Amino acid sequence: MLLKDIRDYQILFLGLFLVLGISTRDWTLRPELIGVAIATSLATQWILSLVTGKEQMANLRSALITSLGLSLLLRADSWITMAIAAAIAIASKFIFKIGDKHFFNPTNFGIISALILTPDAWVSPGQWGEEWWYGLLFAGTGGMILQRVGRWDTTAAFLGSYSLLEAIRNLWLGWTWDVYWHRLMSGSLLLFALFMITDPRSIPNSRIGRVVWAICIAGLTFILRNYFFISTAVFWALFALAPLTILLDVLWLAPRFSWQEGDRKEEEELLTPNSQLLTPN
Numbered sequence: 001m002l003l004k005d006i007r008d009y010q011i012l013f014l015g016l017f018l019v020l021g022i023s024t025r026d027w028t029l030r031p032e033l034i035g036v037a038i039a040t041s042l043a044t045q046w047i048l049s050l051v052t053g054k055e056q057m058a059n060l061r062s063a064l065i066t067s068l069g070l071s072l073l074l075r076a077d078s079w080i081t082m083a084i085a086a087a088i089a090i091a092s093k094f095i096f097k098i099g100d101k102h103f104f105n106p107t108n109f110g111i112i113s114a115l116i117l118t119p120d121a122w123v124s125p126g127q128w129g130e131e132w133w134y135g136l137l138f139a140g141t142g143g144m145i146l147q148r149v150g151r152w153d154t155t156a157a158f159l160g161s162y163s164l165l166e167a168i169r170n171l172w173l174g175w176t177w178d179v180y181w182h183r184l185m186s187g188s189l190l191l192f193a194l195f196m197i198t199d200p201r202s203i204p205n206s207r208i209g210r211v212v213w214a215i216c217i218a219g220l221t222f223i224l225r226n227y228f229f230i231s232t233a234v235f236w237a238l239f240a241l242a243p244l245t246i247l248l249d250v251l252w253l254a255p256r257f258s259w260q261e262g263d264r265k266e267e268e269e270l271l272t273p274n275s276q277l278l279t280p281n
Contacts, residue, residue, distance in 0.1 A: 006148050007061040013141040014068035014195070020137075021072065034071045036079045040086035041067035048094045062106075062201075063090055069107035069196065073188070073235075077120035085114035085121065101256055103245040105202050105238060112239045115232075123232045124188075138187060142194025149257070151198040157211040159193050161218035169226060192234045200257040202245065209248035217241050 022029055045063035066089050076082045089110025093102040096109075114121035146152045163184060170180040197203070197214065204210045217237045224233035 005061060006145065007065060009141075009145055009148075010065050010195070011061065011068065013145070014065060014072065016141075017138075017191070018068060018072055029071070029075070033076060033079055033082045034067075036082045037067040037070045037086045038064065040083045041070075041090050044087045044090040048091065052094060062093075066090060066106045066110070070110055072191070073107070073123055074111050074114060075122050075124060076114065076118070081114055081118040081121050084118060085110040088113040088117075098246050098249075101249075102202055104242045105196055105199050108196060108235055108238050108242075111235055123235065138190040138194055142190070142198075146194065146198060149198070149200045151200055151203070151210070153207050154198045154203060154210045154214045155193050157214035158197055158218050161215045162222060165218065165222040169222075189234065192238075197238060202242070204245050204248040204252070204254075205256050206248070206252035206254035209245075209252045209254070213241065213244055213248055216244065 018034070041063040042060055045059055049059060067086055070082070070085055070089065074082070074085055076085070089106040092104045092109040093106055096102055096104050111121075111123060115123070142155070143152075146155060166180060166183055170177070197217065204213050217234075220237040220241060221233045224230045224236055230236060
């Protein structure tokens with residue numbers, strides 16, 4: 001049976017990645033920290049929704065997605081650090097917003113906040129290694145999500161721009177192409193491009209805005225990684241350029257994405273006369 005809400009697929013896939021990473025990559029991730037991230041995210045979402053008078057039940061899915069993202073990417077020595085990251089991540093949706101739209105990716109905001117505010121938080125961008133089948137898995141599952149929310153343009157613009165910049169640098173330095181592929185074949189980079197930078201509720205609304213925004217993030221990621229040698233460059237680039245969404249939404253007006261609208265759009269596609277799924281015999 002197909003899941004109704006697109007976010008249910010995200011929860012399913014992120015949970016799968018978490019189990020897969022722990023079982024195949026031998027991560028030193030303590031189960032209690034995962035529990036802390038989930039419990040804190042859900043509790044913070046519920047409390048702040050009550051305080052602000054917003055409907056909270058539907059948004060608990062988003063809070064769970066945030067907690068799974070933190071569990072996948074953030075490492076900490078204490079449960080207090082994970083709780084701080086989760087609480088700040090959810091709170092950012094209520095604090096940093098224009099109108100009814102938040103412009104920071106909650107998971108990314110929680111990660112950066114933990115790195116800045118706590119002494120025992122870190123991110124391991126190379127935790128997935130470079131096995132090709134991880135890339136296929138991420139591309140397949142991420143592609144399913146992006147097809148439903150219609151945000152392939154953002155991933156394509158980011159990966160295309162970043163790959164081009166790395167190729168130019170590789171040619172300039174006279175390196176062999178195995179070095180180039182080594183820098184691109186990263187599971188964490190694909191997770192970022194497919195599941196974080198494409199969050200439809202915090203990125204620019206218009207297609208041209210999303211493309212410009214993704215290219216800017218790719219450029220800043222390239223600079224931070226190659227000239228400042230920051231291994232977590234993608235996360236810092238997204239954090240720094242998140243407010244650019246406000247300007248791009250003003251320059252190029254477009255309707256804001258809603259999860260319910262995405263579901264209705266898919267239902268309409270399935271019900272069209274040309275659909276092979278529902279065409280009468």
